[in-house]
Amino acid sequence: MSGKVLMKGNEAIGQAAIEAGCQCFFGYPITPQTEISAYLSRQMPKIGRVFLQAESEIAAINMIYGAAGTGVRCMTSSSSPGISLKAEGISYIAGAELPCVIINIVRGGPGLGGIQPAQSDYFQATKGGAHGDFNMPVYAPCSIQEMVDLVQDAFDVADIYRTPVMVMGDGMLGQMMEPVEFTERPKRELPEKTWAANGLGTRKTHNVINSLFLKPEKLEEHNEHLQRKYKAIKENEVKYELYNCEEEVDLILVSYGTTSRICKSVIKLAEKEGIKLGLIRPITLWPFPAEAFEKTLSNTKHGYMAVELSCGQMVEDVRLSVNGRKPVAFFGRSGGMVPKPTEILENVKAYIGGAR
Structure with a gap:
């Protein structure tokens, strides 16, 4: 094409x-x-x-x-x-x-x-x-x-x-x-796929897949x-995207796939209200991009918030990567419910307001 x-x-x-x-x-x-x-x-x-x-x-x-x-x-x-x-x-x-x-x-x-x-x-x-x-x-x-x-x-x-x-x-x-x-x-x-079981060819012995x-x-x-x-x-082979993380922000969202698209809309909405947000978007879920957190630890006031279409799974890898050096929050919907940008933003504001 x-x-x-x-x-x-x-x-x-x-x-x-x-x-x-x-x-x-x-x-x-x-x-x-x-x-x-x-x-x-x-x-x-x-x-x-x-x-x-x-x-x-x-x-x-x-x-x-x-x-x-x-x-x-x-x-x-x-x-x-x-x-x-x-x-x-x-x-x-x-x-x-x-x-x-x-x-x-x-x-x-x-x-x-x-x-x-x-x-x-x-x-x-x-x-x-x-x-x-x-x-x-x-x-x-x-x-x-x-x-x-x-x-x-x-x-x-x-x-x-x-x-x-x-x-x-x-x-x-x-x-x-x-x-x-x-x-x-x-x-x-x-x-070259010299290991493949595709006939003897010029080999003296057959390859065996096991x-x-x-x-x-x-x-x-x-x-x-x-x-x-x-x-x-x-x-x-680690891949990830850092979005709006160059300068200090109030909170960094962590999301992937469809949810990360919604989070970019959240960042734009938050900016209108004077709230600065960043985004770490893992592109490889395994290997997980732990280095993205090393690069951003000093740029976030209130730590990170994992946003997922689940009850909380990727958030565990976020916590392992942060290793207690910053707070890690979680917001998720499940069962096929997709959150609106305003819903995520309200949770962000509630969290930042209560964070020390």
């Missing part, structure tokens, strides 16, 4: 995957992300690529395991309960060091919950997402254009580190429409290898 086009978020994700060279998509429909599958079901066959609607989320993630094991770029998508069903497969993929992209368009929970936007999958995404000692990079776009860019970045990061990568949006981002442009991304140096280590010393060695990889990701 060339030039700007008006696209729904979910469909833009599908096109971004195509632009990134995704060869295989395996998924299962669930609101509010079904349009990703619907879009790719039309587009992938036209260009000789694989689209397959699996019989379940569990089947889809295991198909990803198989496709990723051959070295091709592949993607799956789902929403909250569907990601829970994929959890075992995600852990196997991480253990076998297979690159792939996983999309989660979050809906309200727990349980079946509702189809409205939420951010209540933060713990699931950033604290492993399944069993075992592993992490995966998690991107949190705040616009359709950023969603497009981060999906394409996610494929590169997956290949570089041999890891699953998640792009986590919400029902609002998935369903809204905005103009997007599919520009050529800066090219990163990608390693996450089973029956000898404890071998499993520990593998885990230590994974931890070194996650350390490298933390050092090289």
Whole structure:
């Protein structure tokens, strides 16, 4: 695609995957992300690529395991309960060091919950997402254009580190429409996939894809290898935005995704009332951008306020990053309720008025 086009978020994700060279998509429909599958079901066959609607989320993630094991770029998508069903497969993929992209368009929970936007999958995404000692990079776009860019970045990061990568949006981002442009991304140096199980070729022995280590010393060695990889990701792949944090402010809001857009409106409203606010917007939820707090600690009078579409999850990482050096407050809505800018501002004023 060339030039700007008006696209729904979910469909833009599908096109971004195509632009990134995704060869295989395996998924299962669930609101509010079904349009990703619907879009790719039309587009992938036209260009000789694989689209397959699996019989379940569990089947889809295991198909990803198989496709990723051959070295091709592949993607799956789902929403909250569907990601829970994929959890075992995600852990196997991480253990076998297979690159792939996983999309989660979050809906309200727990349980079946509702189809409205939420951010209540933060713990699931950033604290492993399944069993075992592993992490995966998690991107949190705040616009359709950023969603497009981060999906394409996610494929590169997956290949570089041999890891699953998640792009986590919400029902609002998935369903809204905005103009997007599919520009050529800066090219990163990608390693050759000498590990892939794609035939013998010139090798003398077959590659084997596996996450089973029956000898404890071998499993520990593998885990230590994974931890070194996650350390490298933390050092090289952190992304965040600092907004209005250059000078001293009364309070710094911390939010991501859809909520961060609302918080920028809050900052403009507060300015009219003589209240100075800043914003830290994590773009990578894992690795979490702790350095953003080091940079801003001396610039905030009353500390930080995490604003989330949850009952309070990211706020724990904010508190860990601040480490008691400034107060950390929280404001959240849940169940798909999206706060108005005026509602957040009222909570900010109440907090600042009571802060010492």
